Amino acid sequence: MSEDPSDEESPQRLNSLEDRNAVVESALDRAIKRGDFDDLPGLGKPLTGLHGSSDPDWWIKQKMDSEGINGVAPAAFQLRKENAVLEDTVDAFTEESDVRDYLAGFNARVREAVMDLREGPPVFxxxxxxxxEVAAWRRRRNAKKNDSVTEAEPGDQPVDPESVGSPRRWWHRFRR
Structure with a gap:
């Protein structure tokens, strides 16, 4: 046999539906024999969302839920959702400047959504x-620090109040 590509057979043209089905079936049979379909996730489980849904977009909604995708709702819904968890979001920050920046951005998004009358429900x-909000953040942060200090057992070493609540950075270890 020669290595010349012109000697190789050209790909078959599949002119009929039966020819295409035969090629697909043989490819599936070979894949099954190789074990390509063994141990797939969801093996033996029913497919969800196929029956009983009159919503034509059920599949994209299901995908968004399974992937945790958000941010494609109208601004009114996004802001309402963000407002509901605002305290938890702000409490995750360790610097007051970060809290102020986040709140300024939130307020800017609210103002922008209120002024944008083109689409979506009204923003309340x-x-x-x-x-x-910064004062409330400080109170919650101080209360959290005080709770963690009082939870220490009597035999424990004294705790530095400034180090409670924030992890110690690696570069601070070398300063002492």
Whole structure:
């Protein structure tokens, strides 16, 4: 046999539906014999969402739920959802400047959504007062620090109140 590509057979043209089905079936049979379909996730489980849904977009909604995709709803819904978890989001920050930046961005998104009358439902989410929210963040943070200090057992070493609540950075270890 020669290595010349012109000697190889050209690909078959599949002119009829039966020819195409035969090629697909043989490819599936070979894959099954190789074990390509063994141990697939969801093996033996029913397919969800196929029956009983009159919504034509059921599949994209199911995919968005399974992937945790959000952010494609109208601004009113996004802001309402963000407003509901705002305290938890703000409590995750360790610096006051980060809290102020986040609140400024939130308020800007609220104002922008209120001014944009082109689409979506009306926005009822109010902007947050930055000073009041920062003060509440400080109170929650101090309460969390005090709770963690009082939970220490009597035989424990004294705890530095500044180090409670935030992890110690690796470069601070070398300073002492």
């Amino acid at each position: 989410t109010p902007p947050r007062d930055v000073e009041n």
